[in-house]
Amino acid sequence: MKQYGILTDVTKCIGCNRCVKACKAGNQTGADRLWRWKKRIDDLSASRWTTILSTDNGEYVRKQCRHCVDPACVSACIVGALQKTPEGPVIYDDSICIGCRYCMMSCPYDIPRYSWEDAVPYIKKCTLCYERIKKGKIPYCVEACPTQATIFGERDELLAEAKRRLKAEPNKYVQKVWGEEEIGGTHVMYISNVDVDDLLAWKKDLGNAPLPHKTWVILNKMPAVFLGVGAVLGGVWWVIDRRDHLQQEKEAAVEDTESSEEKDESEEKSNDEKS
Ligand code: SF4
Ligand code: SF4
Ligand code: SF4
Structure with missing residues (x-):
């Protein structure tokens, strides 16, 4: 290589x-x-x-x-x-x-x-x-x-x-x-x-x-000296949890946008058919 x-x-x-x-x-x-x-x-x-x-x-x-x-x-x-x-x-x-x-x-x-x-x-x-x-x-x-x-x-x-x-x-x-x-x-x-x-x-x-x-x-030695194991694990949990939460919100927002676009399209289609 x-x-x-x-x-x-x-x-x-x-x-x-x-x-x-x-x-x-x-x-x-x-x-x-x-x-x-x-x-x-x-x-x-x-x-x-x-x-x-x-x-x-x-x-x-x-x-x-x-x-x-x-x-x-x-x-x-x-x-x-x-x-x-x-x-x-x-x-x-x-x-x-x-x-x-x-x-x-x-x-x-x-x-x-x-x-x-x-x-x-x-x-x-x-x-x-x-x-x-x-x-x-x-x-x-x-x-x-x-x-x-x-x-x-x-x-x-x-x-x-x-x-x-x-x-x-x-x-x-x-x-x-x-x-x-x-x-x-x-x-x-x-x-x-x-x-x-x-x-x-x-x-x-x-x-x-x-x-x-x-x-x-x-x-x-660092966790014990500066942060404490509990604080580190707490921080790790907080970061992962917050990231997952934001990711879920982002995905939900995308899904909302997509379903609202689909709804708009289907309403337009139905209006076209009626007229
Ligand atoms: S600043 Fe960057 S681009 Fe400009 S001469 Fe120096 S290394 Fe090259
Ligand atoms: S990431 Fe930026 S600094 Fe690093 S090699 Fe690429 S252009 Fe250069
Ligand atoms: S971040 Fe620091 S330790 Fe890591 S590759 Fe770059 S210079 Fe080396």
Whole structure:
């Protein structure tokens, strides 16, 4: 099975935001919302799965899910809503998510977001455009980039291309491919003239060992420490119950509309026959 990924070259990004707009439009993530506790709309959110951050020195860097080779979020999800696909993307299933947010707590890069604006919130994040990849297409964000600052391909080939660039211009780049080895490697990788972890305020020195086993050690204790098992189960029941209730209301509304349309049609027909 081919393994795919994205390589972003920070030195080529001009901060045009076309990738962000293309992702929002293609994935229909909806309008950005400025929450009271936020000053700017430039971080990830349920409606912004990728974003561009800038420095005072004029560098631009794109933030998105790293699609870890061995993802902590998948390991942390107690109902299996998050899954690692054979092709590399880490995807999720809304219908299974119970809203516990363990994935948010476990992600070393602070990626998953909660859709607070929805009546029934879900976790949202970049999917590496998995549905498009399966059809042989490339992600919306990559397609939109005018400078090829962000490119898509097989992970091995992207890694080779990254190393080729580092070797060809040693004075231009920090001699590192972000995502090659840290926490077992990631499918979204970076090369840059400055430290990417600094640019994105990501934790440094995470080590090269995959994180899932550490995740379980922490999460096994978490309910007792922060929430209490009863509160967690209560929350789970509330989310599932509320979602089912809303779904039933939606289905009932559709049925009402359909039966009223059928009634209208039959009345029209009978009037036509009478006249
Ligand atoms: S970066 Fe975070 S959300 Fe993305 S795959 Fe890795 S652990 Fe999961
Ligand atoms: S890969 Fe797809 S979902 Fe992820 S940031 Fe790009 S367009 Fe958005
Ligand atoms: S489209 Fe390309 S150049 Fe423009 S902000 Fe995104 S990554 Fe940078």
